Amino acid sequence: xxxxxxxxxxxxxxxxxxxxxxxxxxxxxxxxxxxxxxxxxxxxxxxxxxxxxxxxxxxxxxxxxxxxxxxxxxxxxxxxxxxxxxxxxxxxxxxxxxxxxxxxxxxxxxxxxxxxxxxxxxxxxxxxxxxxxxxxxxxxxxxxxxxxxxxxxxxxxxxxxxxxxxxxxxxxxxxxxxxxxxxxxxxxxxxxxxxxxxxxxxxxxxxxxxxxxxxxxxxxxxxxxxxxxxxxxxxxxxxxxxxxxxxxxxxxxxxxxxxxxxxxxxxxxxxxxxxxxxxxxxxxxxxxxxxxxxxxxxxxxxxxxxxxxxxx
Amino acid sequence: xxxxxxxxxxxxxxxxxxxxxxxxxxxxxxxxxxxxxxxxxxxxxxxxxxxxxxxxxxxxxxxxxxxxxxxxxxxxxxxxxxxxxxxxxxxxxxxxxxxxxxxxxxxxxxxxxxxxxxxxxxxxxxxxxxxxxxxxxxxxxxxxxxxxxxxxxxxxxxxxxxxxxxxxxxxxxxxxxxxxxxxxxxxxxxxxxxxxxxxxxxxxxxxxxxxxxxxxxxxxxxxxxxxxxxxxxxxxxxxxxxxxxxxxxxxxxxxxxxxxxxxxxxxxxxxxxxxxxxxxxxxxxxxxxxxxxxxxxxxxxxxxxxxxxxxxxxxxxxxxxxxxxxxxxxxxxxxxxxxxxxxxxxxxxxxxxxxxxxxxxxxxxxxxxxxxxxxxxxxxxxxxxxxxxxxxxxxxxxxxxxxxxxxxxxxxxxxxxxxxxxxxxxxxxxxxxxxxxxxxxxxxxxxxxxxxxxxxxxxxxxxxxxxxxxxxxxxxxxxxxxxxxxxxxxxxxxxxxxxxxxxxxxxxxxxxxxxxxxxxxxxxxxxxxxxxxxxxxxxxxxxxxxxxxxxxxxxxxxxxxxxxxxxxxxxxxxxxxxxxxxxxxxxxxxxxxxxxxxxxxxxxxxxxxxxxxxxxxxxxxxxxxxxxxxxxxxxxxxxxxx
Numbered sequence: 001x002x003x004x005x006x007x008x009x010x011x012x013x014x015x016x017x018x019x020x021x022x023x024x025x026x027x028x029x030x031x032x033x034x035x036x037x038x039x040x041x042x043x044x045x046x047x048x049x050x051x052x053x054x055x056x057x058x059x060x061x062x063x064x065x066x067x068x069x070x071x072x073x074x075x076x077x078x079x080x081x082x083x084x085x086x087x088x089x090x091x092x093x094x095x096x097x098x099x100x101x102x103x104x105x106x107x108x109x110x111x112x113x114x115x116x117x118x119x120x121x122x123x124x125x126x127x128x129x130x131x132x133x134x135x136x137x138x139x140x141x142x143x144x145x146x147x148x149x150x151x152x153x154x155x156x157x158x159x160x161x162x163x164x165x166x167x168x169x170x171x172x173x174x175x176x177x178x179x180x181x182x183x184x185x186x187x188x189x190x191x192x193x194x195x196x197x198x199x200x201x202x203x204x205x206x207x208x209x210x211x212x213x214x215x216x217x218x219x220x221x222x223x224x225x226x227x228x229x230x231x232x233x234x235x236x237x238x239x240x241x242x243x244x245x246x247x248x249x250x251x252x253x254x255x256x257x258x259x260x261x262x263x264x265x266x267x268x269x270x271x272x273x274x275x276x277x278x279x280x281x282x283x284x285x286x287x288x289x290x291x292x293x294x295x296x297x298x299x300x301x302x303x304x305x306x307x308x309x310x311x312x
Numbered sequence: 313x314x315x316x317x318x319x320x321x322x323x324x325x326x327x328x329x330x331x332x333x334x335x336x337x338x339x340x341x342x343x344x345x346x347x348x349x350x351x352x353x354x355x356x357x358x359x360x361x362x363x364x365x366x367x368x369x370x371x372x373x374x375x376x377x378x379x380x381x382x383x384x385x386x387x388x389x390x391x392x393x394x395x396x397x398x399x400x401x402x403x404x405x406x407x408x409x410x411x412x413x414x415x416x417x418x419x420x421x422x423x424x425x426x427x428x429x430x431x432x433x434x435x436x437x438x439x440x441x442x443x444x445x446x447x448x449x450x451x452x453x454x455x456x457x458x459x460x461x462x463x464x465x466x467x468x469x470x471x472x473x474x475x476x477x478x479x480x481x482x483x484x485x486x487x488x489x490x491x492x493x494x495x496x497x498x499x500x501x502x503x504x505x506x507x508x509x510x511x512x513x514x515x516x517x518x519x520x521x522x523x524x525x526x527x528x529x530x531x532x533x534x535x536x537x538x539x540x541x542x543x544x545x546x547x548x549x550x551x552x553x554x555x556x557x558x559x560x561x562x563x564x565x566x567x568x569x570x571x572x573x574x575x576x577x578x579x580x581x582x583x584x585x586x587x588x589x590x591x592x593x594x595x596x597x598x599x600x601x602x603x604x605x606x607x608x609x610x611x612x613x614x615x616x617x618x619x620x621x622x623x624x625x626x627x628x629x630x631x632x633x634x635x636x637x638x639x640x641x642x643x644x645x646x647x648x649x650x651x652x653x654x655x656x657x658x659x660x661x662x663x664x665x666x667x668x669x670x671x672x673x674x675x676x677x678x679x680x681x682x683x684x685x686x687x688x689x690x691x692x693x694x695x696x697x698x699x700x701x702x703x704x705x706x707x708x709x710x711x712x713x714x715x716x717x718x719x720x721x722x723x724x725x726x727x728x729x730x731x732x733x734x735x736x737x738x739x740x741x742x743x744x745x746x747x748x749x750x751x752x753x754x755x756x757x758x759x760x761x762x763x764x765x766x767x768x769x770x771x772x773x774x775x776x777x778x779x780x781x782x783x784x785x786x787x788x789x790x791x792x793x794x795x796x797x798x799x800x801x802x803x804x805x806x807x808x809x810x811x812x813x814x815x816x817x818x819x820x821x822x823x824x825x826x827x828x829x830x831x832x833x834x835x836x837x838x839x840x841x842x843x844x845x846x847x848x849x850x851x852x853x854x855x856x857x858x859x860x861x862x863x864x865x866x867x868x869x870x871x872x873x874x875x876x877x878x879x880x881x882x883x884x885x886x887x888x889x890x891x892x893x894x895x896x897x898x899x900x901x902x903x904x905x906x907x908x909x910x911x912x913x914x915x916x917x918x919x920x921x922x923x924x925x926x927x928x929x930x931x932x933x934x935x936x937x938x939x940x941x942x943x944x945x946x947x948x949x950x951x952x953x954x
Contacts, residue, residue, distance in 0.1 A: 040345045085340040110339045133341050161339060191508050195483060208343040215348055219546040220480075220508040222351040227450070227478055236344045243352025249344065292357040296719055296782070 028060050028267065029077040031102075033067035033091050035084025044108045044256035045083050051260025056267070067091060072098070079267070081259060082106045085113040088130075092119060103272050106130040107259035108252060110208055112164055114275065126271030131259045134208070135235070135248050136277040137168035138175075139306070143248050143283065144203055144233060145176050146305055147297055155181045155201030155230075157193060157221070162209035169205070185212050194224055204232045206239060218242055231293055240284040245293065246302075250278035281306070349546040354646070355595035355638045362722040362778045365680075365692045365712040367456040367791040369830060369844075373477070376446055378871055378881045380908035380925035382490070382498060382519065382947075384441045384452070388472065389885050390867055391454045392791075392828035393846035396885070397892055398935045398942060401494075401523020402531035402561035405438045408456065408470030409795070409824055409848055410861040411892035414936075416441065418732055418768075420467040423474045424553065426583045426601045429466050432628035432658050433607065435735040437472075439577050442533055443557045445517040447488060447500050447951075450477045456791060456828065458770050460730035461694040461710035464652070464676055468732040468770055469795075479504055479511035479541040485954055492925075492947020495522035495530070510542045524940055528572035529562040547589040556580040568614035575609040593640040597650075601632040612748060620745035620755050626660025628736075634676075648694075649679035658736045665742035672736070673701045680710075690714040698731070702739050703767055706731050724776035732768040738801060738816035739763055757811035759803070765816040769798045785834040790827065797821025822852035824861065838873030859898060862887035879923075881908040892936055902933035904942065918954040925949070 032048065034041045045064055052060060063070075067082065067090035076095075080102050082088040088106040095101035104127065106114055111132045122128035144151055154173055158165060166182050173180040183197035190212065197204070204225050206213050213221065222243040225232050231245035240247040250258075255278045266272055283303040290297045361368055369391045381387045388406035389396040398404050399414045408419060417435025421428050428440030455471040463471050482504040490498035497520050504513040515537045523529030535557035542550040557579055564572040581603040588596045608625040636650030654674040661667050680694030695709040712726035738761060745756040772795045779788040800821035803814040828846035835841065848861040867885040874880055886903040910923035925947055932943035 035341070040341070108341050110341060110343070113339050113341075116338070133344055159337070161337060189507065191480070191506075192483070195481070208339050210339060210343055211337045213343070215346060216546075217508065218348050219351045220543065223356075223543075224480060226352055226357075227481060238346065238348040242348035242350055243356075252345075286352075288354050288357055289352055291360040291363070294360065294780075 028079070029075075030060055030062055030079045030081060030263075031070055031077040031091075032062060032064040032081045032083060033070055033087040034065065035067060035082075035086035035108075037066050040252040041083045041087075041108065044252035044259070045081070047253040047256030048081060048083075048107065048260040048263065051257045052264050052267075055264050070094060076102050078102060079263065080104045081263065083108050083256075085109050085117070088114065089117050092117065092128075101127065103127045103266070104129075105259060105263060105266075105272060108133050108255050110134050111275070112162065115164075123275075129262070129272035130275040131255055131262060132275065132277055133250065133255055134277065135250070135281060137165070137172040139277075139281065139310070140205060140233070140248055141169065141172040141176050141178065142309060143246065143302070143306060144205070145178070146309075147246055147302055148203055148231070148295070151178065151202045153179050153181060153201040153203075155183065155197040155204050156207055157183050157185060157190070157197060157204070157212050158207060159185045159209055159211035161211050162207050165207050190217055190220070194221060198225060198228045198230050201230060204230055206232055206234045206244065208235055226289075226293075229293060231289070231295070237282075237284050240286045243286065243289055245286055245289050245295065246297070247284045248281060248306075249284070250281045254278055254280035254282070350589070350592035351546065353589055353592045353595065354640055355593075356589070361789075362716065362720075363682075363690055363714055364455075365462075365694070365710060365714075365726060366459055366728075366774070367724075367776050367778075367789060367828075369454045369456060369789070371452045371454070373450055375871075376449060376452070377921075378879060378908065378910065379869075379883060380881060380906055380923070380927070381446065382496075384444050384446065384449075384472075384474070385438070387446070387452060388454065390842065390844060390869060390883070391456065392789075392830045392844040392867075393456055393848070393865065394454070394470070395862070395865060395887065395890075397896070398524070398940070399892075399894075399896075400527050400562065400936070400940065401521070401529035401942075402563070403438060403529070404442070406441075409826075409846070410469070410822075410850060411890060411896065412857075412860045414438075414892060414894045414896070417735070418466070418468045419470045419472065420463050421472045421474065422463070424476055424551065424583065425585060425599055426553075426581065426603075427466075427632075430605055430628065431630075431656060431733070431735040432605060432626065432660075433624060433663065433735065433737050435466070435732075435738075439559055439561075439607075440579075441472075442531075442559050442561075443535055443579065444474065445500060445515055445535055445537065447486065447502065447517075448476045448482075448513075448515050448537065448539075450475045450481075457726075457774060457793065458728060458730035458772050458795070459710060460698075460708035461696050461728060462678065462680065464678075464696055464708075465674075465698055465700075465706070465731045465733035465767065468730050468768065476539065477513075479506060479513040479539045480508075482513050483511065486952065488949060488951040490947050490949040493945040494524075494943075495520065496945065496947045497521070498949075506541075509544065510540065512538070512540045514538050523562060524935075525943055527562070527940060528564055528566065530560075530574075531562065532558075532560045534558050549585075549587040551583070551585040553583040554581065563609065564611070571611050571613070573609070573611045575607070577605060577607045579603065579605040595638045597634075597636040597638075599632070599634040599636075601630070603630045604628070613745070618755050619748040621662075621748055622745060623662035624660070624743075626658060626663050628656065628658045630657075631655045644684045646682040647679070648682075649677075651678070652676040656736070658740075663737060663743060664740050665744060670736065670740055671701075672739075673699075674733075675699045688716045690716075698733075700733060700767075702763065703734060703765075706767055720780040720782065722776075722778045724774075724778070726772075726774050726776075728772050730770045730772070732770075732801075734765045734767060734801060734816060737761070738765050741816070743813075754811075757808060757813040760806075760808055760813035760815060762806075762815050762817075765801055766799050766818050768800055768818070768821065770821075771796045771798070787832040788829065789832075790829040792827045793825060795824040797824070820852075822850045822854075822857055822860075824848060824850050826861075840869075840871040842869040842871075843867075844869075856891070857893075859889075859891040860893055862890035864888045877912060879908075879910040879912070881910075882906070896936045897938045899934045899936070899938070902935065902942075903930060904928050904933055905930040918952055920950065920952040922951075923949045 067087035170180045183193040234244035234247040285299040385404040385406040416437035421437040430436040453473040486502040488500040500517040502515040518534045520532040537555035540552040584600040634652035638648040657671040659669040678696035710728035741761045743759040747753040774793040799818035805812040826848035830844040845866045872880045891898040908925040
């Protein structure tokens with residue numbers, strides 16, 4: 001199988017140098033299914049492709065398109081990369097009836113979204129994995145400890161959707177001598193939960209959950225927290241622009257590159273590794289907010305210190 | 313999933329609409345890449361203390377609560393350079409640098425952008441300060457110095473900017489009761505409600521005590537206050553406030569010309585403020601204020617066989633419309649500019665000797681530029697031109713430079729010129745006394761304004777240092793200043809026929825110079841120590857005027873968390889001998905030590921606090937006059953939030 005694979009690959013590689021080239025029988029074909037064809041999804045896909053191509057130039061036959069463009073009637077690819085939640089769902093459903101579906105690597109997906117739709121049997125069997133978009137709990141708490149060393153009480157606002165984040169963050173907080181306060185947004189709405197949380201914490205850690213943090217509620221949360229001198233740590237650069245003190249995030253390119261590394265290591269025919277967090281990340285600081293709240297933070301220094309701590 | 317089952321009978325668009333409710337609440341990568349509006353733009357952020365164009369002390373809600381204070385004036389003694397006295401038990405008064413006025417007429421006080429300065433009689437902020445409910449205050453920012461360039465006339469010796477709590481932060485109910493010595497009986501009830509877009513609050517409060525021993529100085533303050541905060545869109549903030557209250561204060565010393573009596577001030581106000589974020593770098597603000605006050609102080613003065621009705625009652629109204637535009641031109645340059653129009657009226661036959669309503673217009677145009685030519689340098693220049701229908705135009709400029717010598721260490725130098733506008737009384741006062749038994753017979757003419765009085769001016773030079781030693785949790789703020797007052801307003805007798813009424817006249821003022829500093833140190837978790845001290849000298853050539861400021865004025869505050877969640881506070885204040893103007897005596901080194909022990913608790917969803925405060929636990933001290941003592945007093949407070 002393996003010999004045949006490489007023979008075919010060698011034959012095909014000459015005509016597969018170009019991005020999105022026509023399929024050639026026997027080449028290593030990889031579908032990259034995008035939730036959206038532009039923006040972050042395209043950026044992640046491009047970084048993934050570049051990472052794989054850099055190591056094995058011209059060996060792969062790429063087909064990169066919106067997930068709805070793929071159908072199971074054409075020859076199955078060897079690998080599928082789903083960029084985003086909708087693509088992951090679409091690709092899983094496309095091969096739902098297939099007893100041996102091609103391995104699927106989802107990238108740029110939030111952990112909770114991935115886990116909600118992932119087929120547990122495929123996960124166990126190593127034919128499904130992910131590079132998440134979220135940051136590991138330890139990294140998030142480590143940033144708070146590094147940037148705000150006096151903080152002992154960290155608050156999170158969750159809904160039923162996101163409360164699963166609680167246990168990991170709680171453990172990471174405990175390991176750093178901090179306490180995690182969790183406020184559940186229930187039937188009474190966001191505001192009572194936010195107010196009771198702000199009364200007892202020194203920093204608010206925002207978690208991706210559209211029931212809690214969305215473009216409407218972000219303004220209320222940021223202003224209410226600022227009035228109480230409680231800084232917010234966000235999960236995207238948009239939060240820092242909006243008024244969060246800090247944000248810890250991985251760019252689409254960083255997630256895509258990590259996806260490319262995973263794929264590269266797996267291409268020889270190995271099983272997919274377990275789902276993992278992105279390795280590279282960025283730290284952003286809103287200097288105006290930092291100055292106003294009396295914090296002295298250096299964005300590049302903070303990012304470098306964080307990276308140093310994660311180096312083996 | 314219920315939507316899936318519906319799929320067979322519903323068309324695709326309907327399905328999408330129905331399911332959006334479900335999918336919209338599920339996390340996806342869109343949550344990471346969606347755009348957010350700029351919420352905390354620079355104009356919405358508080359200016360960092362190391363970039364303010366002057367020395368600022370901030371006292372937050374936590375410190376106010378733990379200070380055990382019942383009055384704003386008592387809180388202000390924690391600010392370097394602020395003096396606290398009591399003309400009697402019903403008239404607490406704080407003043408900056410010099411005890412040259414016992415009504416707070418040379419200090420500007422803003423509450424959420426509304427000036428509470430009353431220009432009706434002699435110029436007053438102390439009655440307005442008495443009406444404020446401490447429980448509703450978020451923080452008090454005190455500009456130590458003067459700044460008419462930004463705040464207009466009367467931002468002369470100190471600018472107190474009081475920020476009350478946003479209604480969104482006071483949802484739920486709060487009840488507080490305080491009882492103690494000297495008839496202390498304070499009650500506050502508050503209820504707040506609303507949601508993310510609109511929050512409302514109503515506060516009712518009353519405060520009363522019997523003042524000092526052997527004085528007629530009971531006081532009763534009652535207040536009803538409403539505040540609404542609306543956020544109709546992400547870009548708009550609307551604040552609506554209205555309130556009304558009454559302050560009754562015991563007055564008099566029990567002699568014929570100054571008998572015991574109660575002076576009552578009723579007031580009401582409306583404040584509307586709309587702030588719109590035009591772009592992330594531009595903000596527009598529109599403000600409307602209407603205020604009404606009705607002071608009432610009437611008594612029969614007797615001197616020998618002569619009795620006359622003395623009356624300083626009346627009614628004053630103020631209406632103000634202001635707009636302000638702030639914009640960031642680029643990373644290095646910010647501009648704020650705007651204008652205000654103000655219309656004031658006063659009516660009092662006994663004070664102005666006319667039944668007519670007298671009025672004045674003021675209009676203001678102001679602008680300031682903040683320029684950061686280098687990351688270490690911040691230069692700020694500003695100015696305000698004020699037109700006054702009596703005193704004409706005045707210009708108040710300001711220039712400051714902040715140099716961030718090292719991270720967390722800033723040096724500041726500044727020069728500013730400020731004004732105090734003459735009050736209605738100083739401009740138009742005409743007080744005549746008539747025989748009680750024969751109302752046509754004039755027996756005295758106590759005041760007749762010539763109308764020639766000019767605004768007082770103050771030119772301030774200052775050097776400042778602001779340091780933060782993060783490793784040891786210490787902040788240091790020091791300021792050295794030279795303040796040159798000109799055209800100080802005095803009352804001077806002149807001859808008019810058979811009488812010698814006073815007139816408001818200008819005289820060269822004094823030189824005030826000195827240093828002040830504050831240390832704020834948190835050596836351990838749960839411990840906070842604050843030292844605030846001012847060393848002041850007045851030079852004027854007039855011995856009495858030179859005694860209007862103490863050589864040294866110190867406050868030391870210790871906040872300590874104790875085992876069992878107890879909170880302990882000790883505040884010690886002391887001044888070297890000095891004499892308050894307006895009838896005060898030379899008081900010899902008053903020292904006062906206040907202690908407080910509080911115990912916050914929770915009971916289900918109810919949070920509360922029980923506390924005991926003993927003011928002047930060291931036995932009391934003289935205040936204002938030799939025969940007046942602020943004696944030891946203890947009171948207990950129970951507060952519940954639910």
